[in-house]
Amino acid sequence: GAGVSQTPSNKVTEKGKYVELRCDPISGHTALYWYRQSLGQGPEFLIYFQGTGAADDSGLPNDRFFAVRPEGSVSTLKIQRTERGDSAVYLCASSLSSGGRTDTQYFGPGTRLTVL
Amino acid sequence: AQKITQTQPGMFVQEKEAVTLDCTYDTSDQSYGLFWYKQPSSGEMIFLIYQGSYDEQNATEGRYSLNFQKARKSANLVISASQLGDSAMYFCAMKTGRRALTFGSGTRLQVQP
Numbered sequence: 001g002a003g004v005s006q007t008p009s010n011k012v013t014e015k016g017k018y019v020e021l022r023c024d025p026i027s028g029h030t031a032l033y034w035y036r037q038s039l040g041q042g043p044e045f046l047i048y049f050q051g052t053g054a055a056d057d058s059g060l061p062n063d064r065f066f067a068v069r070p071e072g073s074v075s076t077l078k079i080q081r082t083e084r085g086d087s088a089v090y091l092c093a094s095s096l097s098s099g100g101r102t103d104t105q106y107f108g109p110g111t112r113l114t115v116l
Numbered sequence: 117a118q119k120i121t122q123t124q125p126g127m128f129v130q131e132k133e134a135v136t137l138d139c140t141y142d143t144s145d146q147s148y149g150l151f152w153y154k155q156p157s158s159g160e161m162i163f164l165i166y167q168g169s170y171d172e173q174n175a176t177e178g179r180y181s182l183n184f185q186k187a188r189k190s191a192n193l194v195i196s197a198s199q200l201g202d203s204a205m206y207f208c209a210m211k212t213g214r215r216a217l218t219f220g221s222g223t224r225l226q227v228q229p
Contacts, residue, residue, distance in 0.1 A: 033216050042120075042207050042219030043161070055214065089159060093217075104151070105217060107161035 002026070004108035006092050012114045013082055021077040021111045025094030032075050033105060034067055035091040043091055049075060050097070082115045089113070118143045120208050120220035127225050129198045136183070137193040137223045139208030148212040150191040152182065155205040155222070164206075167191055198227045 005024045013019050025032050031050055035043035045059040049069040057067075064082075069075040079086055089112050093105040119142040129135040141150065152164040167175045167182045175182040183192040195202055203226050209217040 035216075040221075042209075042221050043217070045216040045218070048216050050214075056216065059216070091161065093161070103211075104163055104166060106163060107153075109158070109160045112159075 004092055004094055004106055006090075006108040006111050008111060009109065010112045010114075012116065014116050015082060015084060017082050017115075019079050019082055019113065021079075021090050021113070023075045023077070023092030023094075023108060025073065025075070025092070026106060028096070029094035029106075030072070030097050031095045031103065031105075032069060033093040033095075034075070034077050035093065037089045037091055037110070039088075046077070046090075079113075082113075084115045087113055087115045118145075118148075118210055118212060118215070118218040120210055120218055122208055122220035122223050124223045125221075127223055129195075129225065129227055131200060131227055131229050132197055134194060134196045135198055135225065137195070137206050137208075137225065139191045139193065139220060141189050141191060141208070141210050143210065143212055145212040148210055150182070150184070151209045151211065151217065152180070152191075152193045153207045153209060154202075155207060157204070161207070165193070195225075200227050200229060203227045 007022045033048040034046040037043040047057040052072045064080045067077045089110040091110045093107045095103040095105045121140045148169045150167045154162045165177045165180045179196045181194045205222045207222045208220045
């Protein structure tokens with residue numbers, strides 16, 4: 001079966017612009033996670049969804065970042081008024097559920113965002 | 117708060133030899149899961165192995181095994197019979213309850229022919 005897919009694979013934008021990053025999880029996976037990975041570091045949690053609702057958005061750095069998952073499948077991470085510090089790889093992961101420690105998360109290939 | 121520490125920024129190993137990548141963790145939760153992921157230069161995070169905090173035996177998956185020492189709060193990854201394709205970044209991560217994964221800073225492994 002298909003894994004997690006993310007589009008676009010690369011996005012170059014100018015400071016101050018708005019961007020949308022898309023994640024298509026593994027079919028049947030109810031939990032979806034967004035992480036951000038800066039160069040040379042491990043991924044850092046941004047937000048996760050259980051179904052359609054954001055179960056935990058404590059990792060979002062500020063109110064310029066927002067994410068939705070309106071039908072409980074595809075999710076879009078939205079960044080307003082981009083800044084150069086937003087440049088990173090944005091990773092999406094999904095798991096069968098988020099209920100408990102054993103649900104393995106499977107990652108997509110990431111979107112590399114560059115803000116000029 | 118959850119924390120993962122990987123103290124080896126880089127490691128070298130000769131092809132066909134075994135290598136141990138270190139990971140220590142900190143949590144006040146009694147129930148948690150520990151994961152190792154591989155990230156090749158292509159960028160995708162590949163799940164390797166999982167260990168639960170209540171598992172009595174060390175996890176194994178093919179050439180990967182996890183040396184779990186609960187009292188020391190360590191969860192080292194052992195790769196046996198290293199192959200050139202094992203060259204990558206390796207991340208240790210922890211999950212408690214309904215929270216997301218907390219990752220360490222990673223170890224870059226280079227396998228030399």
